Amino acid sequence: MSNRLPTLALVGATGAVGTVMLDILSRRENVWGEIRLVASARSAGKVLRVRGEDVVVQALAPEVFDGVDVAMFDVPDEVSKEWAPVAAARGAVAVDNSGAFRLDPDVPLVVPEVNADQVRNRPRGIISNPNCTTLSMIVAIGALHREFGATDLVVSSYQAASGAGQEGIDTLRDQMAKVAADRTLGTEAGDVRAAAGELGPFPAPLAYNVVPWAGSLKEDGWASEELKVRNESRKILGLPDLRVSATCVRVPVITTHSLTVHATFSQEVTADAARKILGAADGVEVLDDPAKGEFPTPADVVGTDPTWVGRIRQSLDDPRSLDLFLCGDNLRKGAALNTAQIAEVVAREFTS
Amino acid sequence: MSNRLPTLALVGATGAVGTVMLDILSRRENVWGEIRLVASARSAGKVLRVRGEDVVVQALAPEVFDGVDVAMFDVPDEVSKEWAPVAAARGAVAVDNSGAFRLDPDVPLVVPEVNADQVRNRPRGIISNPNCTTLSMIVAIGALHREFGATDLVVSSYQAASGAGQEGIDTLRDQMAKVAADRTLGTEAGDVRAAAGELGPFPAPLAYNVVPWAGSLKEDGWASEELKVRNESRKILGLPDLRVSATCVRVPVITTHSLTVHATFSQEVTADAARKILGAADGVEVLDDPAKGEFPTPADVVGTDPTWVGRIRQSLDDPRSLDLFLCGDNLRKGAALNTAQIAEVVAREFTS
Numbered sequence: 001m002s003n004r005l006p007t008l009a010l011v012g013a014t015g016a017v018g019t020v021m022l023d024i025l026s027r028r029e030n031v032w033g034e035i036r037l038v039a040s041a042r043s044a045g046k047v048l049r050v051r052g053e054d055v056v057v058q059a060l061a062p063e064v065f066d067g068v069d070v071a072m073f074d075v076p077d078e079v080s081k082e083w084a085p086v087a088a089a090r091g092a093v094a095v096d097n098s099g100a101f102r103l104d105p106d107v108p109l110v111v112p113e114v115n116a117d118q119v120r121n122r123p124r125g126i127i128s129n130p131n132c133t134t135l136s137m138i139v140a141i142g143a144l145h146r147e148f149g150a151t152d153l154v155v156s157s158y159q160a161a162s163g164a165g166q167e168g169i170d171t172l173r174d175q176m177a178k179v180a181a182d183r184t185l186g187t188e189a190g191d192v193r194a195a196a197g198e199l200g201p202f203p204a205p206l207a208y209n210v211v212p213w214a215g216s217l218k219e220d221g222w223a224s225e226e227l228k229v230r231n232e233s234r235k236i237l238g239l240p241d242l243r244v245s246a247t248c249v250r251v252p253v254i255t256t257h258s259l260t261v262h263a264t265f266s267q268e269v270t271a272d273a274a275r276k277i278l279g280a281a282d283g284v285e286v287l288d289d290p291a292k293g294e295f296p297t298p299a300d301v302v303g304t305d306p307t308w309v310g311r312i313r314q315s316l317d318d319p320r321s322l323d324l325f326l327c328g329d330n331l332r333k334g335a336a337l338n339t340a341q342i343a344e345v346v347a348r349e350f351t352s
Numbered sequence: 353m354s355n356r357l358p359t360l361a362l363v364g365a366t367g368a369v370g371t372v373m374l375d376i377l378s379r380r381e382n383v384w385g386e387i388r389l390v391a392s393a394r395s396a397g398k399v400l401r402v403r404g405e406d407v408v409v410q411a412l413a414p415e416v417f418d419g420v421d422v423a424m425f426d427v428p429d430e431v432s433k434e435w436a437p438v439a440a441a442r443g444a445v446a447v448d449n450s451g452a453f454r455l456d457p458d459v460p461l462v463v464p465e466v467n468a469d470q471v472r473n474r475p476r477g478i479i480s481n482p483n484c485t486t487l488s489m490i491v492a493i494g495a496l497h498r499e500f501g502a503t504d505l506v507v508s509s510y511q512a513a514s515g516a517g518q519e520g521i522d523t524l525r526d527q528m529a530k531v532a533a534d535r536t537l538g539t540e541a542g543d544v545r546a547a548a549g550e551l552g553p554f555p556a557p558l559a560y561n562v563v564p565w566a567g568s569l570k571e572d573g574w575a576s577e578e579l580k581v582r583n584e585s586r587k588i589l590g591l592p593d594l595r596v597s598a599t600c601v602r603v604p605v606i607t608t609h610s611l612t613v614h615a616t617f618s619q620e621v622t623a624d625a626a627r628k629i630l631g632a633a634d635g636v637e638v639l640d641d642p643a644k645g646e647f648p649t650p651a652d653v654v655g656t657d658p659t660w661v662g663r664i665r666q667s668l669d670d671p672r673s674l675d676l677f678l679c680g681d682n683l684r685k686g687a688a689l690n691t692a693q694i695a696e697v698v699a700r701e702f703t704s
Binding site: 247 | 510610
């Protein structure tokens with residue numbers, strides 16, 4: 001153990017998640033010595049602000065990782081696949097926010113509130129950050145699992161446009177501007193489709209609509225996003241046999257994923273007991289008083305860090321099951337924040 | 353049995369569902385003799401068009417039911433509660449679209465494709481039409497149940513604004529007009545709430561948002577709409593012990609409810625077998641080829657009669673379970689159409 005502040009590299013500093021990361025690094029307790037900002041050659045030379053200082057963006061190259069202790073990757077899968085091992089070979093611990101390594105048995109998939117202990121099991125020098133939809137529920141589900149033992153999850157998502165990146169946000173805003181002016185739309189098949197214009201990254205119009213698809217087509221009709229929720233929940237909770245059914249649906253919300261979860265446990269669980277455990281859990285906020293109109297909605301939780309939980313009910317036909325509604329900002333805890341938290345766990349190895 | 357065309361009264365002819373009913377009565381095979389249009393005294397004297405003819409609206413009074421064979425009620429619960437028995441006492445069969453009688457053991461709850469045989473079990477002379485959310489899935493679930501025997505349903509809804517009436521539609525359109533112009537909204541907690549303006553019938557803004565609430569608060573945190581899905585599904589399917597968990601969520605769609613359903617049966621069921629049964633079922637359309645971008649969305653099915661089903665998958669962890677996505681127009685099959693279909697089953701008693 002040394003006792004210096006570790007050096008951090010942020011790869012993908014100019015992207016959508018990278019931008020949120022600069023804000024997060026500037027607001028959280030400062031555990032870093034030098035912070036290097038890295039992006040594609042196209043963005044090299046740009047000046048970005050982090051922790052109140054101007055930093056010049058460097059082009060991605062093997063040498064930028066020399067002397068780096070932790071390298072965060074907020075880049076597409078194929079960039080991570082190539083460059084995270086390069087960073088690791090140069091001695092950095094790579095914390096990757098892409099899908100490239102999540103199911104690699106030699107790469108831990110970490111949510112610090114749930115399985116921080118996995119951070120040290122990193123034979124490849126790489127730690128992976130889960131998908132945003134999994135992250136929007138797993139802190140709360142993990143807290144309940146610790147107490148009651150999860151056996152089954154049935155998940156339906158209400159996913160925001162920003163899950164499809166800046167193009168997703170722009171597409172939804174453009175469509176909204178087109179359909180909002182016409183008060184006749186939405187009553188006949190195809191009229192919203194005709195008016196909405198470009199579909200962007202979505203397979204159907206998103207304004208005035210919901211679209212039951214996220215990701216790419218996998219075997220037996222499953223969407224990749226649905227399999228991620230299943231496989232990543234199993235790995236994070238350490239439950240390889242957890243039964244998970246997910247249906248992922250995109251909704252016309254800019255940012256913040258919502259989910260309904262029907263969770264079954266190995267023992268009885270009352271709503272009051274669940275409320276108590278969730279209320280005491282790190283990273284979880286309970287907002288659950290429908291008599292006062294209190295439950296989480298994306299419009300009210302966007303921009304915040306916790307996983308918000310409301311509508312907590314014991315299932316009427318199975319005392320071992322709970323029905324829940326959860327909201328989480330898919331760009332914060334769902335991406336940048338969790339990556340920052342993982343990196344901070346690693347940073348403690350250098351200073352403790 | 354007589355052999356004359358029966359006389360129909362439509363109570364609530366000037367309302368949102370009544371307006372759709374006039375269209376439906378004008379398009380479907382004509383099984384009616386006289387059609388009387390009835391509404392509150394305020395609307396009496398108005399002239400409405402049905403079956404290509406002008407009809408003067410009469411004020412609701414006991415005498416309007418004299419000589420009426422079938423009286424359809426598309427009015428609020430309290431109006432039905434008072435007036436459906438009046439119509440029945442005057443000799444009409446009342447077909448009620450409100451929530452007033454749905455769980456009355458002496459009133460059948462009918463979806464003709466599922467339990468048309470129940471129409472004759474009407475000791476009070478009243479037949480009830482299910483809630484729009486139940487109706488958006490039950491034709492498809494009923495077809496699968498007939499073949500495989502349903503044991504469990506986990507339902508999440510994506511409910512349209514028009515489920516809250518014309519006020520719901522107007523509120524969403526007004527909010528959309530306000531938020532669509534501002535491209536900065538949706539990234540900070542509360543900014544959509546501040547911009548959206550009036551909440552209308554919803555407990556939170558609906559534009560750029562989803563709201564996990566529909567109906568009124570019942571015991572243990574359940575919303576009335578969620579209990580309706582459970583109780584009505586049990587009654588329609590004739591399964592008093594069916595396990596049902598529903599979470600109802602409002603989404604910024606004008607018309608057409610969508611639902612995800614995780615349905616478990618008493619025997620194994622493959623996606624192909626389900627697709628075959630649903631493809632052959634009356635009132636169901638299968639649209640399920642994600643490789644071609646084919647799945648139902650509200651924007652494409654609004655204004656149509658069937659229940660649309662897509663994303664049909666056998667659950668990966670239980671061969672007795674299916675995961676489905678369904679869409680149904682909540683003003684057509686979800687309200688007016690099913691009422692018309694029930695009335696037509698009764699009409700056959702007069703002509704067959």
